[in-house]
Amino acid sequence: MDLDPAQLRALDAAVTHGTLDAAARALHVTPSAVSQRVRALEASLGRVLLVRSKPVTVTASGAAVLRVARQIDAIAGTLSAELELEGARRTISLAVNADSLATWVLPALAEVDGVDFEFHREDQEHTTSYLRDGTVMAAITADAAPVQGCTVERLCVARYLPCAERDFAERWFPHGVTKTALRRAPVVEFDRKDELQRRYLTRRGAGEATPPRHQVPASADFVAAIRLGFGWGMVPTWQREDAGSDVIVLDERGIDVPLYWQQWNLRSAALDRVREAIMAGAAALR
Numbered sequence: 001m002d003l004d005p006a007q008l009r010a011l012d013a014a015v016t017h018g019t020l021d022a023a024a025r026a027l028h029v030t031p032s033a034v035s036q037r038v039r040a041l042e043a044s045l046g047r048v049l050l051v052r053s054k055p056v057t058v059t060a061s062g063a064a065v066l067r068v069a070r071q072i073d074a075i076a077g078t079l080s081a082e083l084e085l086e087g088a089r090r091t092i093s094l095a096v097n098a099d100s101l102a103t104w105v106l107p108a109l110a111e112v113d114g115v116d117f118e119f120h121r122e123d124q125e126h127t128t129s130y131l132r133d134g135t136v137m138a139a140i141t142a143d144a145a146p147v148q149g150c151t152v153e154r155l156c157v158a159r160y161l162p163c164a165e166r167d168f169a170e171r172w173f174p175h176g177v178t179k180t181a182l183r184r185a186p187v188v189e190f191d192r193k194d195e196l197q198r199r200y201l202t203r204r205g206a207g208e209a210t211p212p213r214h215q216v217p218a219s220a221d222f223v224a225a226i227r228l229g230f231g232w233g234m235v236p237t238w239q240r241e242d243a244g245s246d247v248i249v250l251d252e253r254g255i256d257v258p259l260y261w262q263q264w265n266l267r268s269a270a271l272d273r274v275r276e277a278i279m280a281g282a283a284a285l286r
Contacts, residue, residue: 018054074271089114092116094120095119095135099236108280108282120136137271152260158237158259164233166246168232169232169250183206186232213231214231259282
């Protein structure tokens with residue numbers, strides 16, 4: 001199979017920038033040229049790769065080709081860096097859960113030189129979807145099963161504890177964490193994908209409960225909402241200090257979430273440096 005680099009770049013640019021016009025501006029060609037290159041790639045492979053919506057999206061076949069296109073680009077970037085070509089910097093795209101991004105990931109990566117980062121924030125249960133479609137080169141995930149074409153390593157265990165503001169706890173949990181209290185007490189969730197609170201309710205025998213819910217989709221603001229008494233929520237142990245002294249742990253029996261590092265199975269000096277920094281940062285949490 002012969003793959004034309006210009007055609008692969010056109011596919012990547014169209015998906016990255018959302019439209020053929022934006023891809024054309026990024027590649028310094030006309031929109032017609034981008035369209036022709038993508039159609040030629042589709043013809044050579046006998047597959048429809050792009051859904052020409054706004055923004056454009058990839059088909060299942062397109063996701064596979066896009067992943068290869070970005071891997072080839074990563075290899076080319078590594079070669080440029082090794083040859084010390086002028087301006088040779090690498091862009092590393094990562095999918096990271098919000099709690100890790102807001103606490104330990106950025107400090108861990110701060111000393112990695114020569115790399116421009118593109119972060120995609122997603123729940124740890126769902127970050128591997130970005131690996132599958134080629135959007136990112138690596139991800140922090142709760143999934144121990146490697147995505148096709150990726151390697152996986154264990155990072156650490158994130159322990160989440162049910163926490164609440166002190167006055168809130170006295171009001172809603174006067175007799176401790178009981179099933180009756182859990183059925184009534186308001187809950188703070190990150191977003192609709194956040195299952196940690198539901199998992200805790202199930203563990204305590206209140207899985208059928210439908211208490212009032214607040215959704216706060218930002219890690220720092222999530223903790224702030226708990227501190228302000230909106231409800232109780234599951235807070236990672238490494239974020240407890242940020243919560244302040246007015247936020248207490250309701251129950252030491254929390255939820256443990258193993259975290260893993262998955263990355264493309266290719267040699268890249270820049271990606272290797274990122275991996276080493278992430279592994280060191282996770283080791284400091286243990």
